[in-house]
Amino acid sequence: MKTPTKLAVLFAVIYFVQGIAEPGGGIIALPLQFLLKENMGLDATQASYFLASFTWAWTIKPLYGFVSDSLPLxxxxxxxxxxxxxxxxxxxxxxxxxxxxxxxxTLLLILSAVSLGLAFSDVLCDGLMVETGKTLNLTGKFQSIQWISISIASVIAGIGGGYMAQSVSPQHSFLFITFFPLLTIATAMLFAREEKKKVSLEHLKNIFGSAKQGFWSRPLWLAAIFIFCWNFSPSFGTPMLYFMTDELHFSKMFIGTLGSIGSVGSIIGAAVFLKIGKKYGLKQLLNITVLLGVISTIWYLWLVGEKTAIAFSILGGIVSMVTLLAILDLAARSCPKMAEGTFFALLMSVYNGGAMVSKVLGGFLLQYTGLQTLIIISAVFTAFCWLLVPFIKTNDEQQETTNQ
Incomplete structure (x- = not known):
């Protein structure tokens, strides 16, 4: 097997395992939410706080990048x-x-360890992908493989999670998930190829120099603000689960299937982005992204039954993937040279931090508003991002302006 193929398999496996095992969105996500609701008796607000609490590990990804870059193990x-x-x-x-x-x-502590391991693995995978992808001129192909892999995992996670929540005990569900990180270990041992490194003082100086330059980058800060505000809109995900269960009486299996339908939409969305991404500039893409985000939020006001749930899930999957790839494009273009890996992780930490705050804020506001009002508030927060788009510039655009 040639080196590019081995690397592609490694990247695909890491992202697939992440899509299956991540407690907040993998195959265990739905069983976990019903464990909180039915076994532990948490209401929607309490469950939102709990699910936000162990995602802290995804907000400090630059630390993992710095550790792995600087301190070989x-x-x-x-x-x-x-x-x-x-x-x-x-x-x-x-x-x-x-x-x-x-x-x-105890559950919070152990799930925090899971999130830490998966978030660290994500950074390691992206770091290896950037290093080898640039050398082989395969960065785009590798990223496509990663997102297709995690989307396939999400399809499986939705249906499998619904089945497990309905028919399998939490203990057996957790036991099943145990085998997936073992798959990553085996693949890494077989296919991860890199030269041995020693800790170098000169290398550490270069890293700190690049970091200093990056932190003074105006385009980077503007991108970070946009990305945070995009994900800062109050989340109604957990309250929506309670609404679908208690008010619409959807079965656990059907709710899980909705997740898989949404993942199919994500695959379609990736294909759509490949076409429109070449036709429009970054600011046009961001304006389209905000518009789609507002629409895909507001339409949940008309969720009344299974047919609308299926339609919203597939359309939401398409919109979510288009918006995600546009934001990833913004993040990648905003990273300073010679520190792309660290600052890409930094911007993704901002993205995840916004999502974490979003869950907490959504759970808090739910106590004072109904679900419909919360959906409207979320749409307004998303629309606010339109005000930021005119100020967005990538580092390359900033350099061109300076040179004129």
Whole structure:
């Protein structure tokens, strides 16, 4: 097997496992939400707080990038950390699988360890992808493989999560997930190829120099503000789950299937973006993104039954993927040279931090508003991003302006 093929398989497996195992969006997400609702008796607000609490690990991704770049483990910057992090993930799920009952604090602690391992693995995968992809001129192809892989995992996670929530105990669900990080370990051992490195003082100086330059970048800060505000809109995801269960009486299996339908829409959305991304400039894409975001939020006011739920899920999947890829494009274009990996992770941490605050804010506002009002507030927050688009510039555009 040639090196590019081995790397493609490695990247696909890491993203697939992430799509399956991530507690907030993988195959365990729906069983976990019903565990909180039915076994632990949490209401929608309390569940929103809980689900936001263990996502902190995704907000400090630049730290993982800096550690792996600067401090090789057993001589390797990526491979050794990949194995270590996925051993931790597997042991965490195994611990939950053999638990007789679950307390709030223990469940939160173990799921935080899972999120930490998966977030670190994500950064390691992206770092290896950037390094090898630039050398082989395959960065775009590798990224496409990653997102197709995680979308396929999401299709499986939706249907499988619904089945597990309805028919499988939490312990057996956690045991099933344990095998997936082992797949990452095996693939990393077989296909991760990198030269051994030693800690270098000169290399550390270069990293700090690039970081200093990046932190003074105006385009980077504007991109960070836009990305945070985009995800800052109050989330109604968990309250919507309670609404679909308690008011619309959807089964767990049907709710899981909706997630898979949305993932099929995401695959379609990726194909759509490949076409429109070449036809429009960055600011035009961002304006389209905000418009689609507002529309895809407001239409949940008309969710009344299974037919509208199916339609909204597939359309929402398309819109979500188009908007995500536009934001990833903004993040990639805004990163300063020689520090792309670290600052891409930084912007993705801002993205995840906005999502975490969004869940907390949504849970808080739900106590004082109904679900419909919360949906309208979320749409207004998203529309606010339109005011930021005129100020967005990438580093390349900023350099061109300076040189004129």
């Amino acid at each position: 057993f001589g390797y910057r990526r491979k050794s950390y990949l194995v270590l992090m996925n051993v931790m993930v597997a042991l965490s799920f195994l611990t939950l699988a053999f638990a007789v009952s679950y307390s709030y604090s």
